Structures are given as C-alpha cells and as structure tokens.
Amino acid sequence: VAVADSAVVCPHCDAVGDLRHSWRCTSCNGPWDLVDWLIPSPADLGAGLASTGPSWLAALDPVSLGEPVTPLVGLDDLAQGAKVYGKLEGSLPTGSFKDRGSRALVGWLRSVCSDHVAIDSSGNAGASMAAYCAAADVDCDVYVPATASAAKLAQIRAYGARVFAVDGSRSDVTEAAMSAGDVATYASHMWNPYFLVGTRTFAFEVATQLAATGSSVASVVFPLGSGSLLLGAYHGFRALLSAGLIARMPRLVGVQAAACAPLARSFTDAFPDGPCSGSIAEGILVAKPPRADAVTAAIAETGGTVVVVEEPEIASAHTQLARRGVYVEPTSATALAGLRRLPRSEEQAADGATILALTGSGLKSAAPPS
Amino acid sequence: VAVADSAVVCPHCDAVGDLRHSWRCTSCNGPWDLVDWLIPSPADLGAGLASTGPSWLAALDPVSLGEPVTPLVGLDDLAQGAKVYGKLEGSLPTGSFKDRGSRALVGWLRSVCSDHVAIDSSGNAGASMAAYCAAADVDCDVYVPATASAAKLAQIRAYGARVFAVDGSRSDVTEAAMSAGDVATYASHMWNPYFLVGTRTFAFEVATQLAATGSSVASVVFPLGSGSLLLGAYHGFRALLSAGLIARMPRLVGVQAAACAPLARSFTDAFPDGPCSGSIAEGILVAKPPRADAVTAAIAETGGTVVVVEEPEIASAHTQLARRGVYVEPTSATALAGLRRLPRSEEQAADGATILALTGSGLKSAAPPS
Numbered sequence: 001v002a003v004a005d006s007a008v009v010c011p012h013c014d015a016v017g018d019l020r021h022s023w024r025c026t027s028c029n030g031p032w033d034l035v036d037w038l039i040p041s042p043a044d045l046g047a048g049l050a051s052t053g054p055s056w057l058a059a060l061d062p063v064s065l066g067e068p069v070t071p072l073v074g075l076d077d078l079a080q081g082a083k084v085y086g087k088l089e090g091s092l093p094t095g096s097f098k099d100r101g102s103r104a105l106v107g108w109l110r111s112v113c114s115d116h117v118a119i120d121s122s123g124n125a126g127a128s129m130a131a132y133c134a135a136a137d138v139d140c141d142v143y144v145p146a147t148a149s150a151a152k153l154a155q156i157r158a159y160g161a162r163v164f165a166v167d168g169s170r171s172d173v174t175e176a177a178m179s180a181g182d183v184a185t186y187a188s189h190m191w192n193p194y195f196l197v198g199t200r201t202f203a204f205e206v207a208t209q210l211a212a213t214g215s216s217v218a219s220v221v222f223p224l225g226s227g228s229l230l231l232g233a234y235h236g237f238r239a240l241l242s243a244g245l246i247a248r249m250p251r252l253v254g255v256q257a258a259a260c261a262p263l264a265r266s267f268t269d270a271f272p273d274g275p276c277s278g279s280i281a282e283g284i285l286v287a288k289p290p291r292a293d294a295v296t297a298a299i300a301e302t303g304g305t306v307v308v309v310e311e312p313e314i315a316s317a318h319t320q321l322a323r324r325g326v327y328v329e330p331t332s333a334t335a336l337a338g339l340r341r342l343p344r345s346e347e348q349a350a351d352g353a354t355i356l357a358l359t360g361s362g363l364k365s366a367a368p369p370s
Numbered sequence: 371v372a373v374a375d376s377a378v379v380c381p382h383c384d385a386v387g388d389l390r391h392s393w394r395c396t397s398c399n400g401p402w403d404l405v406d407w408l409i410p411s412p413a414d415l416g417a418g419l420a421s422t423g424p425s426w427l428a429a430l431d432p433v434s435l436g437e438p439v440t441p442l443v444g445l446d447d448l449a450q451g452a453k454v455y456g457k458l459e460g461s462l463p464t465g466s467f468k469d470r471g472s473r474a475l476v477g478w479l480r481s482v483c484s485d486h487v488a489i490d491s492s493g494n495a496g497a498s499m500a501a502y503c504a505a506a507d508v509d510c511d512v513y514v515p516a517t518a519s520a521a522k523l524a525q526i527r528a529y530g531a532r533v534f535a536v537d538g539s540r541s542d543v544t545e546a547a548m549s550a551g552d553v554a555t556y557a558s559h560m561w562n563p564y565f566l567v568g569t570r571t572f573a574f575e576v577a578t579q580l581a582a583t584g585s586s587v588a589s590v591v592f593p594l595g596s597g598s599l600l601l602g603a604y605h606g607f608r609a610l611l612s613a614g615l616i617a618r619m620p621r622l623v624g625v626q627a628a629a630c631a632p633l634a635r636s637f638t639d640a641f642p643d644g645p646c647s648g649s650i651a652e653g654i655l656v657a658k659p660p661r662a663d664a665v666t667a668a669i670a671e672t673g674g675t676v677v678v679v680e681e682p683e684i685a686s687a688h689t690q691l692a693r694r695g696v697y698v699e700p701t702s703a704t705a706l707a708g709l710r711r712l713p714r715s716e717e718q719a720a721d722g723a724t725i726l727a728l729t730g731s732g733l734k735s736a737a738p739p740s
C-alpha cells in the first residue's frame with residue numbers, strides 16, 4: 001500500500017481522479033471513493049488491535065492522541081430479551097467517534113504534505129479535526145455558523161484552530177469552507193474517503209471484543225446523520241468477512257430524528273419531512289448527506305433499515321442511559337430509542353449481540369435534557 | 371479476601387474499628403486504613419489488565435461502566451531531554467480518575483448492603499460517585515455549596531443523584547453530608563479507604579503499559595489536592611514492588627497551586643499561604659486534606675517532593691497541552707507546570723520515564739483559560 005495513495009474513483013459516474021487535486025468528483029460533483037481501500041491483511045486483522053491501532057493505520061499516520069479501544073458495556077437491563085451492548089465512543093481523545101476518522105484523514109494530509117486544512121463543522125467533527133491537526137502540526141481553519149454556541153467553539157479554539165464565523169445558512173458555511181480551497185485543503189469528514197478508512201476501526205474493535213466473549217455481532221444500531229460511522233463500519237465488516245474472520249455481515253440499522261430524516265425515505269413510506277433543526281440530537285441533523293446513496297445501499301445490503309424517532313423518545317432514552325451510569329450526548333441516545341422501535345422478535349431471534357453505537361460523551365452537551 | 375472486609379485501623383492512634391459503623395476513627399477522628407489492603411496476588415498483577423479490571427477488583431464489584439485502560443501519550447516534545455508520557459484519565463467513564471476509586475468504593479457499599487450514600491462534592495468525585503451508584507442501584511445524595519455552578523451539577527443530576535445545596539462555607543457542606551449519616555452511609559472519597567483500593571489501578575496500568583515498551587516508571591507527577599490518586603498509586607506501586615514486578619519505587623511528585631498549597635509545607639520553606647480559592651485548578655483546592663500525613667510520608671519515602679505553581683504557569687501548560695491535541699482540565703495541567711519546576715537534571719538523569727497524571731477531561735471545564 002502506498003503511503004500517500006490518493007487515487008480515487010467516483011461511484012456515481014466512474015470518473016477517476018486524484019484526491020490531492022480535487023475533493024469531489026470533477027465530473028459529477030459527487031463524493032470520491034478510494035480506488036484502494038487499504039484493506040488490512042487477514043493477519044493484521046486477526047492479530048487483534050493494539051491500543052495504538054493496527055499497523056496498517058500506523059503506517060498511514062504516526063500521530064496518536066492515545067486512542068483506547070473503546071469500551072463495550074452490557075445493557076441487557078435496558079432491552080428485554082436481547083443481548084445488547086453499548087460501545088462508548090466518548091472515551092476517545094476528543095470525546096466522540098470522529099477521532100477514528102480524523103486520525104486517518106490527518107494521516108493522509110500529512111503524507112501528501114498538506115499543512116493547511118479547511119473544514120466546516122461547529123460540532124464534534126470540528127473539535128476532532130482541530131485536535132489531530134494540532135498533534136500533526138497542520139494548520140486548521142474551521143468555518144462555523146455565526147450562531148454556533150460559545151461552548152462548542154471553546155474546545156475547537158483550545159486546540160489552536162482558527163475559527164471563522166459565517167453569516168447565513170449552513171450551506172453558506174460549507175460554501176465558505178470549500179472556497180478556502182485556494183489556500184487550504186478542504187477536508188470535510190463527509191466528503192474525504194480517508195475518514196471512512198478510519199471509521200472502519202469501529203467494526204474491527206467490535207468484532208474483536210465480541211469474539212473474545214465467544215459471541216458475534218448480529219446487528220449494529222447507529223445514530224444516522226451523514227453516515228460516516230455507519231459506512232466506515234460497513235467497509236470494516238466487509239473486510240472482516242472477506243478475510244474469513246466473521247461468518248456473516250451484521251445487520252446495520254440507522255436511526256434518524258423525526259426533525260431530520262432524509263435517509264428514511266428508502267425504508268418507510270411514513271417518513272417525516274422535518275426542517276432539520278430543533279432536535280436535541282444535533283449531531284445527526286444533516287439535510288443532504290453527500291454519501292446518501294452509498295449509506296442507503298449498505299443498509300439495504302445487510303438487511304437493515306432506517307427507523308425514525310421522536311424527540312420525547314430521544315430524551316427518554318438519554319435519561320435511561322444516564323440513570324444506569326452511561327452519560328452520552330443526546331444524539332447518541334437515538335441509538336437506544338431506535339432499538340426500542342425495532343420489532344422485538346427480530347432482536348430476540350438474532351443469534352449474537354446487538355451493538356448500540358454511543359457516539360459521543362455526555363460532557364459534550366452543556367445542557368442535557370434530563 | 372473477604373468480599374465485605376470492613377476491618378479498619380487508625381494509622382494515627384492504632385484504634386481498630388468497623389468501616390460499616392464509623393466512617394472515621396472513633397478515637398481520634400482521623401481517617402481509617404484497611405487492615406487488609408486486598409493486595410492482588412503476584413499472578414493477578416503479572417497477568418496484566420483486562421479492560422474490565424483485574425479479577426480481584428471484579429470480585430469486589432461486579433458493576434462496570436466500561437473502564438478502558440487509559441491511554442499513555444508520549445509528550446517528549448513538551449519536555450526537552452526527558453522521556454515523558456501523559457496518562458489520559460479523562461477517557462474513564464465520567465471523565466476523570468475518580469472512577470477508579472468510585473468503582474471500588476461502590477463495590478464495597480454493595481457488598482455490605484448499603485443502598486443509600488451521602489457525599490459532599492460539587493465536582494468530579496460527585497459525578498463519579500453518582501454514576502457508579504446509578505449503575506449499582508444505590509441511592510446517592512450529593513451535598514454541594516449553594517454557589518456550585520449549574521454546569522457542574524448537570525452531570526451529577528443526569529445520573530439521577532439527589533443534589534442538596536447548602537448555604538455557608540465548604541466545611542458547612544461537609545458537615546451537612548456527614549450529618550446525613552443517620553439515614554445514609556457517608557462515603558467521601560477523601561475518607562473511605564476503599565477509594566484508595568481503587569486508585570491503585572493507576573499504578574498497575576502504568577507499570578504494565580511501560581513494561582510493554584521495555585521501559586519503567588522513574589517518576590510520576592500528580593496534581594495534588596486530597597492526594598487520593600497519589601496515595602492509591604503509592605499503595606499500587608508498593609504492591610508491585612513486593613511482588614517483584616517492578617525493580618524500584620517511582621519517585622512521586624505532587625503539584626499544588628499557589629492558591630492552595632498546604633501539603634508543600636514539609637518540602638519547602640517558601641510555601642505560599644493561599645486562600646484555597648481563586649485558582650483555575652479548582653479540583654485540587656483542598657485546604658485540609660484528611661490524609662495529609664500519609665500523603666506527605668509517601669512522597670518523602672519515594673524521594674519525591676511537592677512543588678508549587680502559579681496561575682500563569684498552569685494556564686500556559688494547559689494551552690501547551692491543548693495545542694498539541696491533548697485537552698485536559700486546567701487542574702490536570704498543573705502536572706506539566708510542576709514538571710517544568712523540577713530541576714531538569716533530575717528528570718534527565720532518571721533511567722526510565724516520567725508520567726504526568728492528566729486527571730480529567732478538558733470537556734469538564736466549560737470555560738478553558740486558553
């Protein structure tokens with residue numbers, strides 16, 4: 001595997017390109033896939049995971065902020081009849097799963113000698129990219145809505161990133177970051193395929209952790225916004241299946257808030273047409289996920305679905321998790337709320353465990369709903 | 371080892387007692403030590419650490435919130451000439467090292483069938499005890515100053531603990547919690563020796579992690595308030611030394627803020643006599659540490675010292691850590707500020723590594739100084 005592999009292909013129109021020169025397809029403006037997904041060897045996958053990550057990732061990126069293998073906590077008491085675990089992504093260095101993707105993405109940036117990056121995120125992705133850029137000595141410009149809360153920006157600023165407040169809509173913020181591409185590399189976690197290279201580690205960890213208990217992954221339930229964790233995990237489980245390290249693909253289930261459920265369209269006729277604002281699950285309010293087609297296809301291929309949950313269900317799930325000692329972002333609580341929406345018979349019948357992706361620390365939310 | 375071992379002895383006056391019946395020495399009002407410190411067998415210690423904790427702790431406490439082995443991150447770039455690592459305690463479930471102690475303490479509470487506890491802490495200890503009590507189905511009453519910030523209380527309340535605001539001084543708050551002992555077990559992390567049983571795991575982890583790299587621990591630098599982490603680590607390293615698993619005791623160094631440095635008295639003539647308020651290192655502003663004598667003796671025995679740092683040094687260290695991607699509480703940054711105060715020759719000459727105990731997540735502090 002070439003360290004600085006930047007050959008990309010467009011899954012929509014089959015155009016090919018170089019990620020160093022264009023962050024999206026030069027033909028149809030869609031998101032690039034990597035030509036070579038840097039799939040670890042079966043030996044590397046089977047060797048398990050050191051806390052500093054498998055060797056294939058270390059080769060890509062020597063920067064580490066000390067990523068632990070995130071804990072799996074048994075939550076059977078919250079889901080009668082099913083074997084359920086929560087995976088606590090809040091224990092990652094900046095407090096969310098985004099660190100998996102940022103580590104790989106910043107590793108690629110370094111390997112292609114990019115020392116100045118522009119992104120648009122006022123939330124967990126912004127903080128995560130700012131942290132890994134700080135560790136890698138890459139300048140990081142973060143474009144945020146002028147209305148972004150000071151609390152969210154405090155962590156981003158602490159890492160030394162430059163914050164640019166943009167008046168206007170969320171799309172205006174994205175446009176501003178994209179326009180910075182003249183002097184900086186635009187590297188959105190929603191667009192850059194290296195982010196997915198990193199989020200695959202979610203699958204590698206879960207499979208390894210469950211195998212150690214003699215069990216396997218039957219299904220994974222994800223809070224679903226742009227799908228960068230779900231899609232990375234899909235690629236990860238595919239790699240494990242190809243290597244013969246798991247016997248079947250887990251069912252991948254996405255959960256969206258009723259306030260913003262564009263990815264539910266393919267799975268239910270009764271999808272709501274929300275404004276993509278006004279939900280406590282702020283981390284998944286993505287109106288137009290760039291990789292919507294790929295996410296939908298991955299879910300369908302695994303026999304999964306997308307379920308939609310209402311605000312009171314999210315708040316209730318958040319409280320239930322906290323009341324048994326698991327403090328997560330309201331966004332993460334959608335995973336438990338979504339599990340409750342699934343027909344119980346499906347989860348009970350599954351031979352193996354259901355994993356809830358608890359994507360971020362409760363400390364991320366200044367004002368929890370409970 | 372008896373699961374519910376509650377036999378205690380007073381190190382000051384040699385009185386003996388039962389921890390179930392009195393939370394402090396019935397003769398001189400000092401803090402109890404355990405008669406049997408539940409020292410793990412050399413086999414258990416040598417077997418390394420599973421993410422769910424060593425078996426001796428599991429026997430004490432089946433409650434787990436998914437404690438990872440906290441990461442060790444190389445920080446040589448911040449300390450010229452010395453081999454330095456930061457241990458990121460913020461990746462523990464509630465975001466601070468307190469979870470090590472709370473897990474053991476709540477395990478003891480359960481084993482003696484105590485289902486109602488009273489504590490006094492508006493900070494990390496309060497959040498940590500509230501979380502483990504939630505997981506263990508133990509009612510938790512948290513007494514706080516009426517002036518405690520809403521942000522700090524949000525996490526405590528989320529876990530379902532009851533919060534009692536007390537007018538008056540910090541001592542008045544402690545008195546109120548102690549007085550609750552009629553209906554609830556008073557279980558302060560500063561007083562209950564089981565908290566130290568748990569914080570020993572800091573030493574077990576560090577020694578195991580460094581041994582895996584072919585190195586060893588030369589010294590550990592701790593933010594120093596009540597000393598519950600330093601003293602637990604001392605007991606842990608002693609157990610490792612007795613088992614022949616380490617060759618020498620590391621030098622233990624405490625760092626106090628100039629605003630509150632009662633434990634510096636024994637080590638320097640030039641100690642400040644601060645008001646124990648007004649520092650950004652809010653987690654170590656403890657005017658009268660109950661175990662002051664034991665902490666001082668442990669430090670002296672290892673050839674360590676207590677250094678005092680000023681506010682600008684703490685703020686600078688906090689910024690330096692964040693600017694290389696390590697986001698900690700201002701309190702934790704005192705460890706780096708203290709390291710800078712140590713004569714460089716001492717650290718360079720040491721054969722082995724210096725560990726900075728980075729005690730809590732930066733997400734704990736709503737308004738970081740940088």
